[in-house]
Amino acid sequence: MSRSLSVLLGLAILATACGKKEEPVVTPTPTAPQGPVVNQDSIDAANRARAEQARRDSLARAAAAAEAERAALVNEMATMIHFDYDQSAIRSSDMALLARKADIMRANPNVRIRVVGHADERGSDEYNLALGMRRATSAKEYLVRQGIAAGRIETASLGEEVPLDPAATESAWAMNRRGEFEMIAGAQTLVRPQ
Amino acid sequence: MRKGALRLLAGILALHGVAALPAARLQAQDPIQLGIRYQPGVRPGIVVAAGAGLDSVRKIIERDLQFSDRFELAYWPDGAGPLTGPLNLQLYRETLGLTWAAELRPAVGGVELLLNHLPSGAARIRGVRGVETSGIGPGRMSIHVLSDEITLAASGGKGIAASRILFQYSDAIWSIDSDGANLARVSRGTGIAMSPAWAPDGSRVAYTELRDFSGPVVIQNLTSGARQTVPTTTGSGFGGTPVFSPRGDEMIFARGSEQGTDLFRVDVARMCCVLALTASGRLADNMNPTYSPDGRRVAFMSTRPGRPQIYVMDADGANQQALDPSAGPGTGGSFAPDWSPDGERIAFHRDIAGGRQVLVYEFGTGRATAVTGTGRNEDPSWAPDSRHLVFRSSRGGGSQLWVLDSETGAMRQLTNLNGPARMPSWSPSFSGTTP
Numbered sequence: 254m255s256r257s258l259s260v261l262l263g264l265a266i267l268a269t270a271c272g273k274k275e276e277p278v279v280t281p282t283p284t285a286p287q288g289p290v291v292n293q294d295s296i297d298a299a300n301r302a303r304a305e306q307a308r309r310d311s312l313a314r315a316a317a318a319a320e321a322e323r324a325a326l327v328n329e330m331a332t333m334i335h336f337d338y339d340q341s342a343i344r345s346s347d348m349a350l351l352a353r354k355a356d357i358m359r360a361n362p363n364v365r366i367r368v369v370g371h372a373d374e375r376g377s378d379e380y381n382l383a384l385g386m387r388r389a390t391s392a393k394e395y396l397v398r399q400g401i402a403a404g405r406i407e408t409a410s411l412g413e414e415v416p417l418d419p420a421a422t423e424s425a426w427a428m429n430r431r432g433e434f435e436m437i438a439g440a441q442t443l444v445r446p447q
Numbered sequence: 448m449r450k451g452a453l454r455l456l457a458g459i460l461a462l463h464g465v466a467a468l469p470a471a472r473l474q475a476q477d478p479i480q481l482g483i484r485y486q487p488g489v490r491p492g493i494v495v496a497a498g499a500g501l502d503s504v505r506k507i508i509e510r511d512l513q514f515s516d517r518f519e520l521a522y523w524p525d526g527a528g529p530l531t532g533p534l535n536l537q538l539y540r541e542t543l544g545l546t547w548a549a550e551l552r553p554a555v556g557g558v559e560l561l562l563n564h565l566p567s568g569a570a571r572i573r574g575v576r577g578v579e580t581s582g583i584g585p586g587r588m589s590i591h592v593l594s595d596e597i598t599l600a601a602s603g604g605k606g607i608a609a610s611r612i613l614f615q616y617s618d619a620i621w622s623i624d625s626d627g628a629n630l631a632r633v634s635r636g637t638g639i640a641m642s643p644a645w646a647p648d649g650s651r652v653a654y655t656e657l658r659d660f661s662g663p664v665v666i667q668n669l670t671s672g673a674r675q676t677v678p679t680t681t682g683s684g685f686g687g688t689p690v691f692s693p694r695g696d697e698m699i700f701a702r703g704s705e706q707g708t709d710l711f712r713v714d715v716a717r718m719c720c721v722l723a724l725t726a727s728g729r730l731a732d733n734m735n736p737t738y739s740p741d742g743r744r745v746a747f748m749s750t751r752p753g754r755p756q757i758y759v760m761d762a763d764g765a766n767q768q769a770l771d772p773s774a775g776p777g778t779g780g781s782f783a784p785d786w787s788p789d790g791e792r793i794a795f796h797r798d799i800a801g802g803r804q805v806l807v808y809e810f811g812t813g814r815a816t817a818v819t820g821t822g823r824n825e826d827p828s829w830a831p832d833s834r835h836l837v838f839r840s841s842r843g844g845g846s847q848l849w850v851l852d853s854e855t856g857a858m859r860q861l862t863n864l865n866g867p868a869r870m871p872s873w874s875p876s877f878s879g880t881t882p
Contacts, residue, residue, distance in 0.1 A: 367660060377782040377796070377825060378615075378870055379642055379688050380748070380755060382655075382662070383701070383708040383732040386684065390705045408705055409660035410685060414618075414639050 326357055326443040327436065330366065334392060336430045339376065341387035343395050351392065354434065355399035360446035363439030367407040368392045371433065373426035374413045385410030392432045407437065492545035493601060494521040498552040499529040503582030504590055505551060510626055511594030511608035514859065516835070516852040518602065521545055540565035547571075547601045553580075560593060562600055571600045587629060588877060595878040605832040609877040612828070612837050612861065613643035613652060614848060615869045620654050625830070625850075625873075627861050635672055636665065645874045646691045653677075653689040653698065664689045664700050666715065677713055679721045688735045691715070692762075693742040699724065701734040708732040710747060710764075724764035727751055737786045737793070738762070746770075746784045746793050755780035757795055757808070775806045775815025783826050788875075789833035794818075796825040796838075805838050807853060818853055826869065831876040837861060839869055 332354075334347040343351065358364050370388030372381035389408035397403050418425035493512060497505035505523060512518050521543055530550060539545040550561040554575045562572035576593055579586025588609060595606030610625045613633065620634035620643045634640040638658025645652055646666075653666045662685025664677040677700065680686030684704035691698050696716045701708050707728040714720040724745075725733040731751035738745055742762060749758045752769065760767040770793070772781070779798025786793050793808045803823045808815040823841040830836065830850075840849045843860060846867035851858050862868040 369660065376780075377735070377748075377755075379701075379734055380732070380782055382685055382687050383703050383734060386703045386705070386708065387732075393705070407660070407683060409683065410662070410703065411639075411657060414641070414657060 322445055323441075323443045326361075326445065327440060330354055330357055330364075330436055330440075331434055333434070334432045335427065336388055336432070338373070338426070338430065339384070341370075341384065341391045343391055348395070351395045352399060355396050355401055356446040357443070358396070358401050358405065361439055361443050364436055364443070365405045365407070365438040367409060367435045367437050369409045369411055369433045369435070371411055371415065371429055371431050372413045373429040374416065374421065375426065376413075378413060382410050382412035385412045388430075388432050392434075490517060490519045491547055491601060492519040492521055492539075492543060493547040493549065493597075494523060494539055494543075494545055495549045495551065496523055496530040496534050497550075498531070500553055501551050501558060501580060502529065504558060504578065504580050504593075507582055507587065507590045507626070508549070508551075508594045508597065511591060511606070512598065514608070514626060514850070515594075515598050515602070515604070515606055515832075516855055516857055517598060517604050518547075519545075534563070536563055536565055536568070547597075549597055558593070560596070562597055572596065584629070587624065591624070591626070592878050595876065604834070605876065606878065607830040607832050607835055607876070610831055611649075611874045611877075612848065612871050613645065613874070614862070614871040615641050615643065616862075616864055617866055620652065623848075623862065630862075633667070633669070634665075635667065635674065640665075642688050642870055643872045644688075644690050645872055647693055647695045647875055649874055649877055651691075651695075653691065653700075655685060655687050655689065657685065662686055662703075664698075666698075675718060677715070678718060679711065679713075690736050690738060692738055693740055699736040699738075699745060701732075701736070703732075708734060710734070710736055710745075712762075712764075722764075724760070725749070725767070733758075735783050737784050739786050740788050740790045746786055748782050748784060748795075755782055757781045757784045757793065770808055770815075771813060774808060774813060776817050777804070781806075785828050787829045787833040788831055791833070792829075794827035794829060794836055796827060805836065805851070807836075818851060818856070824849075826871060828871050828873045830873050837871045837873050839867075839871065 332350055334350055335344065368389045370385035372384045376384065389410055393406045393408050396406055416429045418428050495505050495508050509520060509522060513520050534548055534550050536548055539548050546565055548563045548565055552559045556575050557577040558580065559575050560572055561570055564571050578589045578593055582590065591608035594608035598604060598606035607625050611622045612625065613620055613622050618639045619632055620640045621630060622633050623630045633652060634654060636656045636658065638656040640654050640656050643652055643654045650670065651666055651668050653664055655662050656665050661681060661683065663680040664686035665674050666677065667674045677686060677698065680702060684702060687701040687703060689698055689700040696714065697712055698715045699710055699712050702711050709727055710724040710733045712722045712724055727733055731749055733747055733749045735748040736745050744759055745762050746757055746759045748755050756772050757770045758767055759770060777797050777799030781795050781797045784793050784795040791810055794805060796803055796805050802821065803825050804817045805819045805824045805827045806815045806817050825839050827836045827838040834852060834854055836851045836853060837848055839846055842849065847863060848861040848868045848871050849858050850861050
């Protein structure tokens with residue numbers, strides 16, 4: 254490049270530089286210090302989750318309570334009654350038990366039960382089959398008098414064949430002279446009588 | 448006596464040429480003992496001698512004759528060996544005073560039996576019998592049939608060897624031979640089986656089966672095992688205490704329900720046509736029927752007077768009357784009657800003074816006598832000879848079956864099981880047939 258041309262180029266560059274306007278120095282406006290970012294969606298989601306969990310917990314507690322109550326009602330229905338020697342009459346001490354069973358059955362129309370009569374080992378083996386049948390029938394009739402439809406109650410006898418206690422003692426015999434109750438329908442959903 | 452018995456033993460051994468056991472070696476302390484028993488009443492003496500290979504048969508027959516309670520047994524000494532030559536009848540007649548001598552020898556087709564009447568020298572039985580000689584399993588019954596033939600010929604009385612007893616054990620029905628051998632399970636169901644009863648020909652049994660809160664009466668063929676359920680005994684309630692008629696074409700059973708427990712008759716040949724024989728309904732329980740041997744009357748237990756009593760009625764249900772409840776000791780309830788095969792007695796059990804005893808009511812006298820005295824004894828069943836009874840007893844501890852000779856009072860234990868043996872039923876005699 255010739256000397257003159259270089260000088261011209263240099264002058265041109267200089268002219269360009271000098272031709273720019275000097276931009277004003279902008280000083281940023283100061284702002285308030287920044288805190289954490291609030292994500293409302295996350296908050297809402299967490300709240301919903303907590304609420305849902307609380308709802309589930311509440312349901313579980315309610316279910317457990319209902320199951321405990323159902324189990325208690327099942328236990329009440331399964332409570333045995335007992336009989337005097339060679340008798341099938343309902344003892345006065347067992348009447349409240351039977352009345353309670355009737356209450357439960359009235360509150361739960363789907364419940365059906367089976368009553369099985371048993372005897373102790375005295376008396377002849379076969380006579381005790383008949384005695385067990387009388388005992389089961391006696392318990393059924395008591396419930397029917399309490400307003401339970403007869404068709405909801407089955408009866409059976411096992412005589413002396415299935416003792417709770419095989420000992421030949423008074424206490425064992427007393428335990429074996431019994432009526433057993435089993436729910437054969439409607440046991441899954443039980444409500445407490447009002 | 449023992450000295451005399453030992454002399455006899457020496458004599459027997461000598462006369463049969465058993466030189467290996469000279470009389471000088473037999474001392475008073477020797478364990479061998481002749482089974483001669485001296486009991487009140489006439490009991491003819493008898494000895495059973497057997498040839499080679501028939502020792503098992505001899506022993507079974509000796510025991511059968513012993514259990515008949517009709518003879519004085521002169522046991523063949525085990526060390527004497529088999530019978531090899533003619534029996535010295537004079538020895539037994541004059542030295543021991545026996546009346547009978549039975550000889551058993553191997554023969555084509557079985558065993559030759561010669562039963563000698565010693566006083567007259569006559570042979571009362573001579574012939575070959577088809578006998579299973581191993582002495583094991585069902586073939587044992589053929590030996591028992593032989594025993595009963597000897598019993599009848601030598602005593603005039605019916606033998607009981609060729610028979611079995613059904614009973615309940617461990618919730619099932621089992622059978623056992625009258626001598627306590629051949630224990631076998633009979634019932635095939637899965638429920639609790641009870642109250643077994645024989646058909647009169649011994650080919651079927653009936654029993655109650657408690658299952659799924661029902662209690663039908665089941666009839667089972669002993670050969671095929673096929674089972675039938677008696678009509679009207681299924682469903683709720685139970686069918687109990689079945690009994691076949693003497694002809695085997697009908698059955699009476701108790702049906703228990705909410706309407707009470709009454710007796711019904713059914714045609715088991717056609718398995719139909721159920722007819723009520725009692726109609727106490729809720730007022731009383733009627734159970735445990737037992738036919739008279741002519742099939743015209745039935746005895747049963749009823750609670751119609753309050754306490755259980757024994758009643759008798761016509762087989763069609765007419766003329767129901769109580770046996771005199773004051774007959775015999777005690778005033779407790781009377782249960783489980785069984786009519787003797789000769790028709791003259793009914794055995795039953797009664798609660799007496801805190802215990803339970805077997806009583807026998809005699810139609811001829813109208814009296815009932817206790818044949819047991821202590822403990823708890825129940826559910827008697829007559830043997831085919833109308834003399835022996837099997838029953839459940841607490842004697843000896845536990846609850847097992849015992850056999851009683853009602854004439855002498857002699858008793859023997861029949862079962863020795865790991866649990867209670869209950870509700871025995873003695874079969875008819877199988878003599879003449881071998882089931």
